[in-house]
Amino acid sequence: MLEGFLLTVFACTLAIIGAVIIGALMASLRTSGNRIVRGVAFAYSDVFRNTPFIVQLFFFFYGLPEIGIYIGAFETGVIALSIIGGAFVSDVIRSGILAVDQGVIEAAKVSGLSRWTIFTKIVLPIALRTSVRPMGSVLINMVLTSSILSTITINELTGTAKIVASTTFKPFEVYLVLLVLYASLTYALSLLINTVHRRLNRAMDTGGAA
Amino acid sequence: MIVIENVEKRFGETTVLKRINLTIEPGEVVTILGSSGSGKSTLIRCINGLEALSGGSITVDGNDVSTKAGLAAARRRSATVFQLFNLYPHMTALENITLAPINVLKKPRAEAEARARELLKLVGLADLASAYPQRLSGGQRQRVGICRALAMDPNYLLLDEVTSALDPEMTGEVLDILAELARGGTTMLFVTHEVEFARRISSRIVFLEQGELIIDMPTERFFAEDGGFAVPRIRQFLTKMKKD
Ligand SMILES: Nc1ncnc2c1ncn2[C@@H]1O[C@H](COP(=O)(O)OP(=O)(O)OP(=O)(O)O)[C@@H](O)[C@H]1O
Ligand SMILES: [Mg+2]
Numbered sequence: 293m294l295e296g297f298l299l300t301v302f303a304c305t306l307a308i309i310g311a312v313i314i315g316a317l318m319a320s321l322r323t324s325g326n327r328i329v330r331g332v333a334f335a336y337s338d339v340f341r342n343t344p345f346i347v348q349l350f351f352f353f354y355g356l357p358e359i360g361i362y363i364g365a366f367e368t369g370v371i372a373l374s375i376i377g378g379a380f381v382s383d384v385i386r387s388g389i390l391a392v393d394q395g396v397i398e399a400a401k402v403s404g405l406s407r408w409t410i411f412t413k414i415v416l417p418i419a420l421r422t423s424v425r426p427m428g429s430v431l432i433n434m435v436l437t438s439s440i441l442s443t444i445t446i447n448e449l450t451g452t453a454k455i456v457a458s459t460t461f462k463p464f465e466v467y468l469v470l471l472v473l474y475a476s477l478t479y480a481l482s483l484l485i486n487t488v489h490r491r492l493n494r495a496m497d498t499g500g501a502a
Numbered sequence: 503m504i505v506i507e508n509v510e511k512r513f514g515e516t517t518v519l520k521r522i523n524l525t526i527e528p529g530e531v532v533t534i535l536g537s538s539g540s541g542k543s544t545l546i547r548c549i550n551g552l553e554a555l556s557g558g559s560i561t562v563d564g565n566d567v568s569t570k571a572g573l574a575a576a577r578r579r580s581a582t583v584f585q586l587f588n589l590y591p592h593m594t595a596l597e598n599i600t601l602a603p604i605n606v607l608k609k610p611r612a613e614a615e616a617r618a619r620e621l622l623k624l625v626g627l628a629d630l631a632s633a634y635p636q637r638l639s640g641g642q643r644q645r646v647g648i649c650r651a652l653a654m655d656p657n658y659l660l661l662d663e664v665t666s667a668l669d670p671e672m673t674g675e676v677l678d679i680l681a682e683l684a685r686g687g688t689t690m691l692f693v694t695h696e697v698e699f700a701r702r703i704s705s706r707i708v709f710l711e712q713g714e715l716i717i718d719m720p721t722e723r724f725f726a727e728d729g730g731f732a733v734p735r736i737r738q739f740l741t742k743m744k745k746d
Contacts, residue, residue: 399588402550403602403654404577413601417592495634496591 296452297473303370303448304435304477310374311434312427315381320416322382323389333382340379346440348372353444369441373434380430387426388419421496424489431485432478439474449473503527503563504549504580504658504691510557511544511713518544520713521558528657531690533700533721536710537739542693545710546662549691550582563657578606580658581651585667587643589635595622595646596631599653607654614653621649625679641672648679659683659690666695697743701725709736 321333340348349372353365363371392415400410442451449470457466504526511519518541526532534542547553549560551573560567562576589598599618603609609617622628625645635643644664651659661680665673677699684690684703694700700707700721707724709717717730724730731737 393588393591395584395586395588396590398552399582399584399650400590400601402552402577402580402582403650404574404606405602406605409605413605414590414592418590421592495594496636 293449293452293456293469293473296447296449299366299447299452300435300438300449301477303366303373303441303446304438306370307373307377307434307438308431310370311377311381311431314374314378315385315427316416316420318378318382319385319389319419320411322386337379337382340376341383345372345376345437346443348376349440349444365445369438369444369446373438373441376437377430377434380433381427384426384430385419385423388423389415391422392418418496421492424485424492428482428485432481435478435481436474503561505561506545506549506558507560508558509545509548509555509560511541511548511553512556517556518713519548522713522715524708524715524718526658526689526691528689529687530706531684531688531692531704532706532708533704534691534693534708534710535695535697535700535739539712540710541713542710543662546582546660546691546693549576550580550660551577578654579656580660581654581656582660582662583644583647583651583664585663587635587640587647587667589643589646589650591635594632594634595627595638595649598635598646599650602650603653618649618653621652622646625649626675639672640668641675644668644672644676645679648676652683657689659688661690662693663695695743697740709739711735 318333318336321329322337324330324333349369352368352372356363356368396414396418397410400414405413438448439450441448442454445451447455453466453470457463460466504524506522506524509519509522510517522545524532534545536542544553548555549562549567551567555568560576561572562579565575565579566572567576589595590601593601596615596618599621600611600614603614603617604611607614619628619631622631625648627642627645627649630638630642630646635646638646644667647664664680665676668676673696677696680690680692681699681703690704692700692704704721707717707719707721707730708715709724709730717724717733717736719730722729724736725740731740
């Protein structure tokens with residue numbers, strides 16, 4: 293099952309990176325001044341948050357080849373997981389953006405900084421720092437959701453466990469181990485998130501006005 | 503020169519500034535006094551473009567703040583220091599000070615940093631260049647806030663109750679710096695409740711009352727028995743401030 297475990301770790305790592313990038317981008321678009329841009333970004337997160345992941349996964353895996361887009365199962369899985377994760381991450385980062393102290397933004401405005409510089413150098417960096425911890429539960433959910441990737445022939449942790457269980461006829465032991473492995477994985481992730489949070493916020497008083 | 507002409511500001515139904523006329527010449531230190539809610543902050547926020555005017559006009563060295571290009575030019579000529587400091591919490595003192603010089607004035611980083619260190623030294627914070635705002639005391643934060651404003655080489659410094667969030671000792675350290683700047687010829691428009699300090703450093707005092715500018719006098723006149731003091735409202739205000 294080690295191989296399956298490593299594949300899960302690999303898939304989740306890629307998907308989490310993807311989700312944070314997509315989430316930051318979508319959150320930025322969702323707070324944009326342009327109505328159309330904002331509408332599209334909201335539609336994206338609404339569609340993906342309000343539909344079952346397994347259906348999205350099947351849609352990408354079985355649907356895309358029909359319209360001539362061929363990508364491997366693993367790639368499909370990682371992309372699908374990034375997309376759904378990104379939808380939830382964008383929620384968190386958007387709240388972070390909206391929570392940035394107005395006084396700080398005003399100081400930046402009167403100093404003549406452009407809107408782009410204010411957003412990329414002040415608003416987004418502050419929002420990302422305050423978002424790390426609230427992002428935790430979203431990222432942990434992504435790890436749990438990754439077990440569904442086994443339904444599209446990816447032999448990650450759950451997929452491997454299914455095979456082992458059916459060949460050894462020891463489902464109790466196998467799935468017990470599986471539960472422990474997922475629990476350890478998410479526990480490790482939450483430790484990592486706490487560390488990142490502490491590092492990024494060591495200098496910063498995220499409680500409000502500086 | 504900052505020229506404020508017939509400025510009106512309304513928030514919905516309420517008129518907060520009524521036909522304000524005020525001119526600030528280079529080299530002047532003008533203090534705005536007035537009780538709470540009289541519109542002092544709003545006037546400052548109209549000058550630096552944080553509030554749009556409902557009527558009238560403001561120009562900073564001829565740049566009309568109600569046009570986009572004019573506001574950009576006006577903002578390069580003035581700098582604001584805030585009551586609650588409003589430092590960028592994720593940046594060190596040095597980064598707070600150099601951000602706008604590098605991005606707006608397009609100064610080379612090395613030059614901006616050298617100037618920032620010079621300013622920090624001037625306000626007695628040479629050792630704290632790499633400290634984050636959270637680690638600084640209120641007085642230190644405000645001194646960084648002043649450096650951040652000065653780093654833009656502004657023609658005009660706008661200050662809105664920059665010491666009212668500080669305890670007396672820290673207030674002293676910040677006021678000393680402002681007095682130094684005033685002596686050095688920095689043009690300032692200064693909102694404060696520190697009447698004695700205003701008396702010491704300002705060349706002129708204007709008094710706002712419910713959105714109207716009712717007095718505009720040289721400092722000495724303002725405090726003279728037969729000048730500002732003869733106006734009942736001013737006498738009442740000054741007597742009350744003395745007691746607080
Ligand atoms: N954004 C706003 N929306 C509505 N009303 C506002 C707004 N900003 C200020 N006001 C009102 O405008 C009036 C003047 O406010 P302002 O902050 O300019 O007063 P101030 O003289 O600076 O008072 P203080 O000494 O308490 O700082 C107040 O009655 C205030 O409630
Ligand atoms: Mg005020």
